Amino acid sequence: MKVSGFTIIRNAIKYDYPIVEAITSILPLCDEFVVALGNSDDDTAELIHKINSPKIRIINTVWDDSLREGGRTFALETDKAFQAISPDSDWAFYIQADEAVHEKYYGEIRHAMEKYKDDLSVDGLLFKYKHFYGSYDYVGESWRWYRREIRVVRNNPSIFSYRDAQGFRKKPNDKLKVKLIDAFIYHYGWVKNPRLMLAKQTNFSRFYINDQQIEEQVVQSGEFDYSSVDSLELFQDTHPEVLHIRIAKKNWKFDHDISVKNYSFKEKIKRLVCFLTGYRLGEYKNYKII
Numbered sequence: 360m361k362v363s364g365f366t367i368i369r370n371a372i373k374y375d376y377p378i379v380e381a382i383t384s385i386l387p388l389c390d391e392f393v394v395a396l397g398n399s400d401d402d403t404a405e406l407i408h409k410i411n412s413p414k415i416r417i418i419n420t421v422w423d424d425s426l427r428e429g430g431r432t433f434a435l436e437t438d439k440a441f442q443a444i445s446p447d448s449d450w451a452f453y454i455q456a457d458e459a460v461h462e463k464y465y466g467e468i469r470h471a472m473e474k475y476k477d478d479l480s481v482d483g484l485l486f487k488y489k490h491f492y493g494s495y496d497y498v499g500e501s502w503r504w505y506r507r508e509i510r511v512v513r514n515n516p517s518i519f520s521y522r523d524a525q526g527f528r529k530k531p532n533d534k535l536k537v538k539l540i541d542a543f544i545y546h547y548g549w550v551k552n553p554r555l556m557l558a559k560q561t562n563f564s565r566f567y568i569n570d571q572q573i574e575e576q577v578v579q580s581g582e583f584d585y586s587s588v589d590s591l592e593l594f595q596d597t598h599p600e601v602l603h604i605r606i607a608k609k610n611w612k613f614d615h616d617i618s619v620k621n622y623s624f625k626e627k628i629k630r631l632v633c634f635l636t637g638y639r640l641g642e643y644k645n646y647k648i649i
Contacts, residue, residue, distance in 0.1 A: 360476050363444035363514070364389035364414075364452045367436040367524075369397030369422060371406055374559040375551050376456040378403075379410060380601040384459040385452055388468060389414060395440035397422045418443050430523025430566045437520035441512075448514045449476050455524070457548035458510075461599040464542035471540045472511065482518065482535035483527065484511035485646055486542055492549045493613035495598060495606050497591040499549075500617075502626055502639070509537055509646055510544055523566075526645040536649045545599060552611045553582035585613055589621040 364385050371378040386392060392415045394407055407417060420439050426432050437453070444451050450472050454460070460468070468484070475481040485507050490499040509526045512518050517530040527535055551559060560583060564573050598606060622630070632640045 360450070360473055361445070361448045362389050362450045362452055362472060363448040364392035364454065365395070365437075365440040365444055366393075366454050366456060367395040367397065367420075367433070367440055368403060368407070368456045369436075370399045370401055370562075371403040371456060372401040373399075374562060375555045376559075377459065377547055377602070377605055378456040379406060380459050380599070380605060381454045381456055382407075382410060382415070383601045384462075384599050385454050386412060386414060387462075388460075388465060389452060390448070391416060391445060393418060393440050393443045395420050395436055395443070397436060416443075424565070427566060427569060432566050433524035434520035434522060437524040441518075441520065442516075444514065446514070450511050451514050452511050453527075454510065454544075455546075455548075457546060459545045459547065459599045459602060461543065461545065461597070467540055467542045468511070471538060471542075475538060479513075480536060480649065481538055482513050482515070482529060483509045483537045483646075485537040485539045485648065486510045486544045487539075488544050488546055489594070490546045490549065491594065492588055492591055493585040493615060494611075495547075495550055495602075495609065496594055497613070497615055497617075498594050499588070499590070500592040501590040501622060502629060502642075503589070505643060507539065507644075507646075508544070509535060521645060528645070534645060534647050537646045539648050545602075547602075551583075553585065556583035556585075557581070586615075588615070589623070589626075590617075590619070591615050592617055 368378045382392060394415060394417045396404055396407060396417050396419050398421050420436060422436060423432055441451060471484050488506055490504040492499050512527050518527055521528040529535055629640045
C-alpha cells in the first residue's frame with residue numbers, strides 16, 4: 360500500500376499557520392508528501408524546506424487573487440497538489456494548514472486504508488472533527504461547526520476538491536462514498552493571537568467577498584473578538600505531540616464560561632428534534648456513508 364499526503368500553503372509565517380505541525384502530524388503515515396507552495400510574501404518556502412524530509416516534494420504555484428467566488432481558489436490549489444501525487448499511490452491523505460492528527464489515531468487510520476484498499480466501492484475515509492477556539496483549552500460545542508469531513512481519498516483522477524476545499528466530490532458532481540472511521544482531525548484555525556487572527560480572517564475573506572464587504576463585515580478593532588462565541592466546552596485530552604512546542608509558546612490568554620450557551624433559535628429547534636428522533640436536522644453532509 361502506498362499513501363501520498365498533500366496540502367496547500369501560502370504566507371504561513373505572516374498569518375501564523377501551523378503548517379509544519381500539520382504536515383509532520385501525518386508524515387509517518389505517508390510514503391510521500393506533496394506541498395503546493397503558493398506565491399508568498401514571507402519565508403514560507405524556507406519553513407517547508409526546514410522540515411528536511413525526503414518524503415516531501417514541493418510544487419510552486421501562483422494563486423488567482425482575482426477569483427472571489429466562495430473560496431474557489433482554495434479548491435483549485437488543492438487540486439494542483441492532488442494531481443501532483445504519484446500515480447501508483449493507493450490513497451491520498453489531505454491535511455489543511457491549520458489541521459493536525461493525533462498520533463494515537465495512526466493505527467486506526469492505517470488499518471482502514473489497508474482494509475478498504477482493494478474495495479473500489481469506497482472512495483474515501485471520513486474523519487470526525489474537534490474545532491479548537493480561542494485557545495487550545497476549548498473546543499466548539501455548537502452545531503455550526505461541521506462534525507465530519509473527508510480527508511483520505513482514493514487516488515482517482517475523477518475526484519476533485521469541492522467548493523472551498525472543505526471536502527471532495529467525484530465527476531461530474533457526485534458525493535463520495537465513504538467509510539466513517541474512529542479518528543479525529545484537530546482543527547486549529549480559530550486558535551491564534553487575536554491580532555493575528557484578525558489579520559488572517561481579513562486576508563481569508565478576500566477569497567470570498569469584495570473589499571467593500573470586507574470593510575463592512577470584518578471587525579476593524581485591531582484584534583479579533585473571541586468573546587462572541589455561542590458555546591464551548593473544555594478540552595480535557597492531549598494534543599498531538601507535534602503541537603506541544605507551539606502550545607507552550609502561546610502568548611495570549613482566553614477564558615470562557617462554558618456554562619453559557621447562546622444557541623440560536625434554529626439550533627434549539629434542531630437539538631430538540633435530535634433529542635426526540637436521534638436525527639440531526641439540516642446537517643451538512645458532503646458525502647455518503649456506506
